[in-house]
Structure formats: structure tokens, C-alpha cells
Amino acid sequence: MDTAAGARLLDIAEVAEATGVAPSALRYYERLGLLAPEGRNGLRRTYRPEAVDRVALILAARASGFSLAELKELLEVAPGEVRPYLHGRIEVLDRRIEAMREARARISHALTCEHPSLLDCPTFRAGLRDLLP
Amino acid sequence: MDTAAGARLLDIAEVAEATGVAPSALRYYERLGLLAPEGRNGLRRTYRPEAVDRVALILAARASGFSLAELKELLEVAPGEVRPYLHGRIEVLDRRIEAMREARARISHALTCEHPSLLDCPTFRAGLRDLLP
DNA sequence: GTGGCACTTGAACCGGACTTCAAGTCAAGG
DNA sequence: CCTTGACTTGAAGTCCGGTTCAAGTGCCAC
Numbered sequence: 001m002d003t004a005a006g007a008r009l010l011d012i013a014e015v016a017e018a019t020g021v022a023p024s025a026l027r028y029y030e031r032l033g034l035l036a037p038e039g040r041n042g043l044r045r046t047y048r049p050e051a052v053d054r055v056a057l058i059l060a061a062r063a064s065g066f067s068l069a070e071l072k073e074l075l076e077v078a079p080g081e082v083r084p085y086l087h088g089r090i091e092v093l094d095r096r097i098e099a100m101r102e103a104r105a106r107i108s109h110a111l112t113c114e115h116p117s118l119l120d121c122p123t124f125r126a127g128l129r130d131l132l133p
Numbered sequence: 134m135d136t137a138a139g140a141r142l143l144d145i146a147e148v149a150e151a152t153g154v155a156p157s158a159l160r161y162y163e164r165l166g167l168l169a170p171e172g173r174n175g176l177r178r179t180y181r182p183e184a185v186d187r188v189a190l191i192l193a194a195r196a197s198g199f200s201l202a203e204l205k206e207l208l209e210v211a212p213g214e215v216r217p218y219l220h221g222r223i224e225v226l227d228r229r230i231e232a233m234r235e236a237r238a239r240i241s242h243a244l245t246c247e248h249p250s251l252l253d254c255p256t257f258r259a260g261l262r263d264l265l266p
Numbered sequence: 267g268t269g270g271c272a273c274t275t276g277a278a279c280c281g282g283a284c285t286t287c288a289a290g291t292c293a294a295g296g
Numbered sequence: 297c298c299t300t301g302a303c304t305t306g307a308a309g310t311c312c313g314g315t316t317c318a319a320g321t322g323c324c325a326c
Contacts, residue, residue, distance in 0.1 A: 018265065018266075019265055019266070020265065020266040050252070052265070053252055053258060053261060054252070056258075056261035056262065056264050056265055057251070057252065057261060059261075059264040059265075060236065060239060060260070060261055060264055063232050063233075063235075063236050063264060064233070064236035064237075064239070064240065065233070065236070079249065083244055086240050086243060086244055087244070089240055090237060090240055090241060090244075093233060093236060093237045093240070094237070096233060097230060097233045097234060097237065099196050100196075100197065100198065100226060100229060100230045100233065101230060102196075103193065103196050103197035103198070103226060104197075104223060104226045104227070104230065106193060106197075107197065107219050107222055107223055107226070108223060110219060111216055111219055111220070111223075116212065118190070119183070119186055119187070119190065125186060125189075127193070128186060128189035128190060128192075128193055129189065131189050131192040131193055131196060132151065132152055132153065132185070132189055132192075133151075133152070133153040
């Protein structure tokens, strides 16, 4: 008998459908060592349903601004090292969020200010200066 | 006499230094139509000091998640269309900020939860499901 | 006047994240 | 048994944002 009750295996098209990720991308993730099929049916990859979660994890990593290489790195970090590593990532994320909020504020100001061209607006220009060395 | 008092022209190395952007990148921006030198001294590009602001604008756009092509698009939008366009960009930015905040929350939860592997944590997995179609 | 050196060019290359293509395989259904 | 069509492969192509290279030019200091 199987390990679990209804552990139907999925083929690549089903994983693609369930995740919204193209089969070519799933094979690409596999090449990078981020996603492994359970086995093969002939040539065809078969995936356990958990593969869908795995792909969601990849999507989450990308949404968090991890590169695929960084995600692989994270997955290979020793269990005890994960927390410090994630602390680092949170700091990166906080900086990015802050940069975005500043950008939003700049654009938002541009919407309400009087100056015809953005570069004529002292407030806008002052914001820009922060980006220079 | 000159248009303005101390309008010293800069060469590409000076603009590069003032902005922290490599000369090769400045030439690349020029190819894309994002940055134009004032003229030439022989072969050498000369820039008005405002070019530094222009580069800062490019940096700001990149920091805001605009691609260079999108920035070019923005610069070519008719003056009257700029405000609606920017409204659109603010919405994009708000969505990205929100996605980042969610990502941060996921990572932050991972730091405090008890589960040895992230994929064992129901809270974490629940967050992931939002990323699937 | 002449030489050095920072600039110029176009083309090629890079890495990331994929997609596309041609050619081949093979499990399943009629 | 044989067709079919979704899968397989590796290689090449794409887009983005540049960098690097080789070869050439010409301003400025001496």
C-alpha cells in the first residue's frame, strides 16, 4: 500500500496548472536543484502533490526578492543557521520596502505639486538627492 | 556670454562620479534615449550640471521599480497625461509594497514559529497559498 | 609639435530567468 | 498493433541592464 491514502502523482502539466508556472520553468527549477520530481513514468516526470507547495515556496521567494540562487542557498543553509539568515533577509526587505515607500512619496508629491516638470520642483529634486552618493 | 553664470560643463567621468553611475551605464542610458549630453568637445560628451539630476531621476525610477523602458515611456507621455499615468504607477507601487510586506510577514513568522521546516508550518503554508492561482 | 591618456565607437559578452525549437520517446487508447 | 500527442532532451534564443573589449581619436600639458 501507499504511504498515504490518496497520494496521486501529478504530471508536469498538472503541476504547471496548479501553480500557474510553465512546464519549461518547472524543468528550469529542476535544473537549478530547486524542485525534484518524485520519479518517472517512462520519460515523464511524476510529482507528489507536495511539489505544488514547493513551487509556491519558490514563488514566495521570488516575491520576496530572493533570486533563485539565493533561495537555493537558503535551502542549503544548516537548520541552525536559518534564523540568522532570515534576519538578514528581513533587513534587506525592510530596506526595499522603505525605498519603495520613498518612491511612492516622491510620485505622490509630483501629483499634487504645481511645477510643470518634475525636475522644476524643489521638493522632488530634494528627494532625488538622497539617491546620489 | 553664457546663459547662466557658472554653468560649467561636465565630462562623462564627472557625471559618473557625481552620480555613482559608471560611464558605460551613462552611455547606455543615452542609447536608450534617457539622457542626452549637451554637446561635444571633440568626441567627448559634455553635460550640463542638470544632467546629474537627470541621472538621479533615472535612479529614482529604477528604485521605484520602473524599467528603463517604462521610464522612457513616462518621459514621453504628453504633459496632460502625466498625472493619470502616475496614478497608475502609484497603484503598481502600492501592490508591490503590499506584496513585500506580506513576504516580510511570512519570513518574520518563520522566525518565531516552532516548526522545523517551513513547509511543516500551517501558517506559512496558508500564506503560500495566496500565491497560487 | 608631440605624446599620453581619457575619451570615443561598435560589437561582443555577462547573468538571471526563462522560452522556444527541433528531434526524439513512449504510454495510452482505438 | 499502431497512431497520436503529450511528454522528453539539449541547444539556442530572448529580454534586461549593463560591462568589457579592441581599435581609434583628439584635447591638453609639456
